[in-house]
Amino acid sequence: MTAHLKKAELHCHVEGAAPPALTLAQAEKYGLNPTGFVENGAYVWHDFTSFIACYDFVASVFRTAEDYALLTEAYLAELAAANTIYSELFISPDHGEAVGLSPDDYVAGLAAGIYAAREKTGIECRMVIIGERHLGPENVLRRARWAAEFQHPLVTGFNMAGEERMNRVADYAPAFDVVREAGLGITIHAGELCGAFSVADALDLVRPSRIGHGVRAIEDGELVKRLADLGTVLEVCPGSNIALKVFPDYASHPLRRFVDAGVRVTLNSDDPPFFHTSLAAEYETASRVLGFSDAEINTMTRTAIEAAFVDEATRQVLLARL
Numbered sequence: 001m002t003a004h005l006k007k008a009e010l011h012c013h014v015e016g017a018a019p020p021a022l023t024l025a026q027a028e029k030y031g032l033n034p035t036g037f038v039e040n041g042a043y044v045w046h047d048f049t050s051f052i053a054c055y056d057f058v059a060s061v062f063r064t065a066e067d068y069a070l071l072t073e074a075y076l077a078e079l080a081a082a083n084t085i086y087s088e089l090f091i092s093p094d095h096g097e098a099v100g101l102s103p104d105d106y107v108a109g110l111a112a113g114i115y116a117a118r119e120k121t122g123i124e125c126r127m128v129i130i131g132e133r134h135l136g137p138e139n140v141l142r143r144a145r146w147a148a149e150f151q152h153p154l155v156t157g158f159n160m161a162g163e164e165r166m167n168r169v170a171d172y173a174p175a176f177d178v179v180r181e182a183g184l185g186i187t188i189h190a191g192e193l194c195g196a197f198s199v200a201d202a203l204d205l206v207r208p209s210r211i212g213h214g215v216r217a218i219e220d221g222e223l224v225k226r227l228a229d230l231g232t233v234l235e236v237c238p239g240s241n242i243a244l245k246v247f248p249d250y251a252s253h254p255l256r257r258f259v260d261a262g263v264r265v266t267l268n269s270d271d272p273p274f275f276h277t278s279l280a281a282e283y284e285t286a287s288r289v290l291g292f293s294d295a296e297i298n299t300m301t302r303t304a305i306e307a308a309f310v311d312e313a314t315r316q317v318l319l320a321r322l
């Protein structure tokens, strides 16, 4: 049982956290047809490409700051009820813009949800801006420039997500130079859909403190050693990896091998209802299926707080709560 363990999450996409029932209610509110995306109370997709199409539909039913406040507060309340003290949400202003919601209003809605949840439950949360890789290097650079200029106390990092098989990390390096210069925390999706070379590219060209997934680094022993030596933190999402068939089953999942190699790892849900998971379920899987002890799982939670994109005073408060 892991219900009693304190938890922290570094890797969850906010639109990807929308429960299907909420998506259906929002679709009805705006007269949008969910057929093909939500069936029998579950999201419909069969590979990464159709997952992204479904994700885009789900995002399109959230159209105002109030919609985002509702979604965010509901997700954080669920996390807090599962003993979660810290959450980092990946937010995608491009999805807001796609439905006519300005980046400022998009962030304002998310922040309202975060403040409301903190008031009611004490959960601490920060936002990480996403640049969507499949929108191309120019758009990710545009988003990075915006993120570098944008000042909000809860926006503390930058990330690139989306279709990893499109282009090479080098094409996006200028965007990361911009946000590094601005002092934002840096993480990047790599080593999920592409192999170890993608993680190596990220280390060489982006120099992130964390990597989203990174799990296919396991294909290169030297790279695993490099991750351990650098102290790079992997945001591991086992349920997502199994759902997207990055690994065929939990027996093949490399989380234990990373831990044994001294790589710093954390547990995350990625897009929980899409992958029939939750942060609480990921903790349970780590315990019951992957065989980690409570002490080992607590180390992962501590690692998440150590790697969180927060100011040092907040980090100390969070560490004291563990």
Ligand SMILES: Nc1ncnc2[nH]cnc12
Binding pocket: 013, 016, 055, 161, 162, 163, 189, 192, 240, 270, 271
């Ligand atoms: N698992 C994932 N990989 C890449 N981009 C994403 N966007 C939302 N979920 C994602």
Ligand SMILES: [Zn+2]
Binding pocket: 011, 013, 161, 189, 212, 270
């Ligand atoms: Zn992700």
